[in-house]
Amino acid sequence: MRTPDDALDAIRLLSHMYMEHGRSDSALALLRALCLLAPDDRRALRSMAKAAIRAGQPQEAERAIHRLRDEGDPSPVLHLLEGQALAALGRHTEAERAFTQFVALRRVGPQGVNGVQ
Numbered sequence: 371m372r373t374p375d376d377a378l379d380a381i382r383l384l385s386h387m388y389m390e391h392g393r394s395d396s397a398l399a400l401l402r403a404l405c406l407l408a409p410d411d412r413r414a415l416r417s418m419a420k421a422a423i424r425a426g427q428p429q430e431a432e433r434a435i436h437r438l439r440d441e442g443d444p445s446p447v448l449h450l451l452e453g454q455a456l457a458a459l460g461r462h463t464e465a466e467r468a469f470t471q472f473v474a475l476r477r478v479g480p481q482g483v484n485g486v487q
Contacts, residue, residue, distance in 0.1 A: 378408055385417065394424035405434075412443050419451045428458035446475035 381404045388397035401418035408414060415434050422431035432455045435448055449472035456465035 378404060378411075381407075382414065382417075385421070389417075389421060389424070394421050397421040398425045398427065398430075412438060412441070412445075416443075416445065416447060416451065419455070423451065423454045423458060426458075428455040431455040432459070446472055449475065 381400050385397040385400040385404065388394070388400065398418065398421040401414060401421050404411065404414045405418055415438055419431040419434040419438075422428065422434065431451060435452050435455065438445075438448055449468045453465045453468035453472060456462075456468060
């Protein structure tokens, strides 16, 4: 018998495969379901933001990014995703700022800015 975790893993894998093969709309549909089934899965929510950007839904990506920030997600990838979403929305100055923050955080490394995460 399969466990609920096996089903969630299958959704994760299938959504990843869809993304890899240019089916971001299908991946987005699966990731929406995954985020409902596993609301604390930050990785799934980040993946949903990425899929939303690729599927032409930058507003949905922006909402997911704000939710992750509100939940305290420290991932520098949020700045990258935010930059992509903002660029897709035509908000280029804000996008450039987000990309700059992403690059700065990636240079600093896992210890964070000034040794603080």
